[in-house]
Amino acid sequence: AASVIASPWAKALTLLHQRYEDEPATLVRTKAGRSLSRDRYKSAEISFCPIEAGFFADSTRVTLHTAGAVAKLALCAHLLDIGFADDWNAAHIRQDIAKALAYANATGFGHDCPDMARLAVILTPYWKWGYPHLIGDPPMDDGGFTPDRVRTLMRALLNRIADVTGHQRPKGCDGFPRNGRS
Numbered sequence: 001a002a003s004v005i006a007s008p009w010a011k012a013l014t015l016l017h018q019r020y021e022d023e024p025a026t027l028v029r030t031k032a033g034r035s036l037s038r039d040r041y042k043s044a045e046i047s048f049c050p051i052e053a054g055f056f057a058d059s060t061r062v063t064l065h066t067a068g069a070v071a072k073l074a075l076c077a078h079l080l081d082i083g084f085a086d087d088w089n090a091a092h093i094r095q096d097i098a099k100a101l102a103y104a105n106a107t108g109f110g111h112d113c114p115d116m117a118r119l120a121v122i123l124t125p126y127w128k129w130g131y132p133h134l135i136g137d138p139p140m141d142d143g144g145f146t147p148d149r150v151r152t153l154m155r156a157l158l159n160r161i162a163d164v165t166g167h168q169r170p171k172g173c174d175g176f177p178r179n180g181r182s
Contacts, residue, residue, distance in 0.1 A: 012106035020099055022092045027083030027107075037080035041167040044073035045158060049173055051151050061129050061140075063147040067119075067154050068097055068126020074161045075100035081165045082107050095125035111160045116153050118143060 017024050048070045056062040075097070076089045084103075093100045098120040105112060122143040123129070133140065162169060 009107045013103075016103055016106055020092070023088070025084050025088045025092075028085070029081075029083040033080050033083065033086075036086060037077045037165060038167050040073045040077035040080060041158075041161055041165060042170045044070045044077060044161070045170050045173045047073060048154060048158060051147070051154060052173075054147075054151075057147045060142050060145065060147055060150075061133075063150050064123060064142060064145070065126060065129035067150050068095065068123040068129060070154055071097045071120065071123060071157060072100060072126065074158055075104050077167070078104045078109055078161055078164060079107070095127055097121075097123040097126060099124070109160070109164060111157060113153070113156065115149075116157060119145060119150065119153050 013025065016022070047066065050056060051063055051066055051070070056066060072093070072095060076084075076086075076093060079089055079093070079100070080086060093103070098117070101109075101111070101117060101120045122141065122145060128140065158169075161167065
């Protein structure tokens, strides 16, 4: 069973489709989409555990790479939950965290945090943070984000996803010591 949503966000989505030259998305909520949304949120929380535990506190690059993957999973969980197709997300969002955040906020996500928007731009595309920096390469712009600040922003994003979707945080994802060493 599926229900087509008469979207209150049609105008905002049309503007984003035009801005990014994306194929228009048809929002259709399904049980399968809801289940996939829950799985993506769970994966985002699990992927966030090492950041939250402070395992990457000495590496902004590793923190940013992991945060990009977490943000993609989390934001796509929201998009799936409201009816975006997984195939559309794969084709149009890819590793563009800024775009994913823009689509989420255009569809009522309501996470208008200026620092998160700035971090989303720095993370896009997040694959770039996973490659080694070669001698002679210009330094990459990390926007001045520290692992601690990234951790705080990502926790707020994940909390917002949980609030909006109603997904429960997976068991075993809390209670980590902040320094990652025990």
